[in-house]
Amino acid sequence: MPTEIRARDIMVTRVITARPNQTVLEAAKLMRDEDVGSVIVCEGTRPIGIATREDIVSKVVALDKDPKKVLIKDIMNTPLVTCSADEDVINIARTMSKYGYERIPVVDFGKLVGIVSVREIAKVSSEAVEILRERFSITTEGAIEEINSGYCELCGNYSEILHYVNDRWVCDNCKDEAEEI
Ligand SMILES: [Zn+2]
Incomplete structure (x- = not known):
């Protein structure tokens, strides 16, 4: 059952982007300065991947790699899974559950226009929460954790x-x- 709530209704339109050849250190500073949990990696205007705070922790810090040397393209998640601005939140919840992605960029006519997260979707639809629970543990406080086991x-x-x-x-x-x- 579609909810009639679409990506465009709940997406965050302020999206921070990075270039594939930027270092992880630069991306980490960008995330801190902009107070965001992820950057969308773009080649020109085309979004090609996403790198999150969790990627920096698990693929760089925890492996004792040098964030000044590792490039964003080496830790970003590809292929980038996106949704359209008209996509129903139920479908987006299914995509998030399937891939285990907490954030999905919203693309309209090939252009990056926003980003939706598990948190925003969980807030607007209890049906979506049920779907998200297949893959994420969502506490009553709204904390979200991916279930990988x-x-x-x-x-x-x-x-x-x-x-x-x-x-x-x-x-x-x-x-x-x-x-x-
Ligand atoms: Zn096996």
Whole structure:
């Protein structure tokens, strides 16, 4: 059942962008100065990826890499999953659940016009919250955490961290195999 609430009704229109060849340090300073949790990486005007605070923590800081040397393009999430400004929040919730993305950029006629997050969607639709709960744990205080654990769809073993590869949730060991299918 569509909710009649669309991306354009709830999106945040102030989107901070970065270039693929900027360093992670530059992006981190940008996020701090602009008080945002993510930057959309654009090549010219075309959005190609997203890098979040969590990416900086898990792919740079926790691995003891140098944020002055690592480039945004090396830690950004691609392909970029976007939605249109007219997309219903239920559909966006399904996309977020499927990919485990907390933020989805909104693109209108090829142009980046805003960004929607799990938090905004959870606020406007209880039906969407049910869909989001398949993938995120949402507390009554509104805190959101991605649930990554579960059973691998290839080997069937339980894994604390599953990856979404070619339409399947797979464990670390099966990741390469899943990429080849
Ligand atoms: Zn497996």
